[in-house]
Amino acid sequence: MEWNHEKEELEKMYHEKLKKYVVECFLKQQGAKNTKALLAIHPEEYPVSLQLFGSDPDIVSEMAKGIEELPFQILDINMGCPVPKVVKNGEGSALMKNPKLVYQIVSKTVKAIRKPVTVKIRKGFDDMHVNAAEIAKIVEEAGGAAVAVHGRTREQYYSGKADWEVIRQVKEAVSIPVIGNGDVVSGETALAMMKQTGCDGVMIGRAAQGNPWIFRELAEYGKTGVHPEMPAKEMRKNAMLRHARLQIEFKGKYLGIREMRKHVAWYTKGMEGSAKLREAINRVESYDELEELLNERL
Ligand SMILES: Cc1cc2nc3c(=O)[nH]c(=O)nc-3n(C[C@H](O)[C@H](O)[C@H](O)COP(=O)(O)O)c2cc1C
Numbered sequence: 001m002e003w004n005h006e007k008e009e010l011e012k013m014y015h016e017k018l019k020k021y022v023v024e025c026f027l028k029q030q031g032a033k034n035t036k037a038l039l040a041i042h043p044e045e046y047p048v049s050l051q052l053f054g055s056d057p058d059i060v061s062e063m064a065k066g067i068e069e070l071p072f073q074i075l076d077i078n079m080g081c082p083v084p085k086v087v088k089n090g091e092g093s094a095l096m097k098n099p100k101l102v103y104q105i106v107s108k109t110v111k112a113i114r115k116p117v118t119v120k121i122r123k124g125f126d127d128m129h130v131n132a133a134e135i136a137k138i139v140e141e142a143g144g145a146a147v148a149v150h151g152r153t154r155e156q157y158y159s160g161k162a163d164w165e166v167i168r169q170v171k172e173a174v175s176i177p178v179i180g181n182g183d184v185v186s187g188e189t190a191l192a193m194m195k196q197t198g199c200d201g202v203m204i205g206r207a208a209q210g211n212p213w214i215f216r217e218l219a220e221y222g223k224t225g226v227h228p229e230m231p232a233k234e235m236r237k238n239a240m241l242r243h244a245r246l247q248i249e250f251k252g253k254y255l256g257i258r259e260m261r262k263h264v265a266w267y268t269k270g271m272e273g274s275a276k277l278r279e280a281i282n283r284v285e286s287y288d289e290l291e292e293l294l295n296e297r298l
Contacts, residue, residue, distance in 0.1 A: 039067070039070060040250075041070065041071050041072060043071075046073070047072075047073040047074065048071070048072040048073055048074070049072065049073065049074035049075070049076045049118065050067070050070070050072040050074070050075055050076065051075075051076040051077070051078050051120070052064060052075065052076070052077055052078065053077075053078045053081065053086065053091050053092060054077070054091060054105070055089065055090040055091045055094070055095060055101065055105070056105075057101070057104040057105045057107075057108040057109070058108070060077065060105050060108070060109055061105075061108040061109040061111070061112035061113075062112070064109045064112055064113045064117070065112045065113055068113045068114070068115060072115070073115065073116075074115060074116050074117075074118055074145070075109070075113060075115050075116070075117050075118070076117075076118045076119065076120055076148075077105060077106065077109065077117065077118070077119045077120070078091070078092055078120055079092065079093065079095040079096060079102065079119055079120060079121045079122070079135070080092060080093050080120045080121055080122045080150050080154075081093055082122075082154045082155075082157045082158075087154065093122050093125060093154035094125070094154075096121060096122060096124055096125045096129070096131060096132075096135055096154065097125050097129065099131075099134060099135060099138050102119075102135055102138050102139065102142070103138050103141065103142045104142075105142075106119060106138070106139055106142035106143065106144050107142035107143055110142060110143035110144065111143075116145035116146070117143070117144055117145060118144060118145050118146040118147065118148065119139045119144050119147050119148070120147075120148045120150070120181075121135050121136065121139070121147060121148070121149055121150070122149070122150045122151075122152060122153060122154055123149070123150070123151050123152055123153050123156075123162075123163050123166045124153050124154075124166075125153060125154045125155070126153050126154065126155040127153060127155070129153075130153070130166065132149050132166050132167075132169070132170050133166070133169045133170050133172075133173040133174075134173075136149065136170045136173055136174045136178070137173050137174055139174075139176075140174045140175070140176050144176060145176060145177075146176050146177040146178070146179060146200075147170065147174065147176060147177075147178055147179070148178075148179035148180075148181055148203050149166065149167050149170050149178060149179070149180060149181060149199075150162065150181040150182050150203075150205075151163040151164055151165075151166050151167050151180070151181065151182035151183075152182055158205075158206070161183060162181070162182025162183040163182075164180065164182070164183075164193055164196050164197050165196075165197075167180040167181075167182075167193070167197040167199055168196060168197040168198060168199075171197055171198045171199055171200075172198075177200040177201065178197075178198075178199045178200055178201075179199060179200065179201045179202065179203050180193045180194070180197050180199035180201070180202050180203070181202070181203035181204075181205065182205075184202045184203070184204050184205075184207060185204075185207040185214075186207075186214075186217065186218075186221070186227075187217050187218050187220070187221020187222060187227060188221065190202045190204075190218050190221075190222070191221070191222065202218075204218075209263075209266040210263060210264075210265070210266025210267035210268070210269060211266070211267075212239070213228075213230070213231055216228065233271070233298055236267060236268075236271075237294050237295075237298055239267070240260075240263070240264055240267050240268075240290075240294060241287075241290070241291060241294065243260065243263060243267075244256070244257065244260045244287055244290055245287065247259055247260050247263075248260075248287060253286070253287075257284065257285060257286060257287060257290065260284075260290065261281045261282055261284065264277070264278075264281050264290070264294075265278045265281060268298070271298065272298075273297050273298065276297060277293065277294075277297040277298070280293055280297070281293065
């Protein structure tokens with residue numbers, strides 16, 4: 001009996017130490033190059049919501065406390081990521097299966113920092129477990145400031161149509177702001193989502209890839225009901241080149257230009273000659289080569 005008790009105490013101590021170690025490593029890493037780049041915030045980016053992953057309430061709240069002084073305005077907790085590695089760890093969308101833990105993570109983090117804490121969730125884990133409204137209520141009870149809902153289950157990943165009805169149910173269930181997410185690709189779809197669900201804001205995912213103008217489109221369409229014209233080819237080309245220069249400045253020549261390849265593929269989707277350009281883009285190794293290719297093909 002005594003031995004069992006001692007064993008439990010030792011295990012508890014070990015876990016506490018391990019948690020402390022994990023948090024210290026994360027915070028130390030903040031000084032490391034990669035994480036620092038991930039946490040880099042440009043003064044013109046405002047307001048910024050910074051997102052954390054995690055399933056241990058102590059670790060998530062300690063991390064939040066450790067980074068609170070960085071210049072971001074909102075702390076978001078990811079409960080929507082479908083990636084197997086993340087789900088296996090009980091993090092991301094796996095948390096949708098554990099309402100009690102959701103409460104603990106959110107309430108502990110809310111108490112640990114002064115900045116508002118929001119949560120990104122999904123429709124549910126799979127079709128048999130659709131519980132976005134239940135989880136949103138728990139987030140609210142735990143002190144969460146807002147909730148963003150992606151209308152797909154974890155099993156769907158990013159495929160199929162997003163279920164806006166579930167976003168409407170979440171909106172009905174809570175009084176904190178609800179941000180709808182899934183398949184918003186234009187001013188029209190944004191307004192349609194807001195009308196159908198009553199959500200307070202929309203979140204854009206893939207439609208922003210290679211299309212930074214979508215935010216202007218939404219704002220203008222919302223005000224006037226008229227679609228602004230897509231920028232002309234020359235303007236899109238200039239945007240790609242500017243993006244490439246900034247990417248190289250930020251990530252260095254080697255990584256910067258390689259990361260730019262996927263962005264160019266997104267920017268040029270649907271443009272004349274884009275299929276051929278996409279074939280060639282993966283061979284581009286420098287800014288000059290990119291400029292030459294765009295001038296030649298577009
Ligand atoms: C490549 C990729 C990376 C993503 N990374 C994140 C992430 O780090 N955090 C997050 O909350 N959502 C992430 N998402 C999900 C999007 O925020 C969004 O929920 C999803 O794409 C559905 O919206 P959409 O139909 O407008 O694309 C990611 C999506 C994609 C395609």
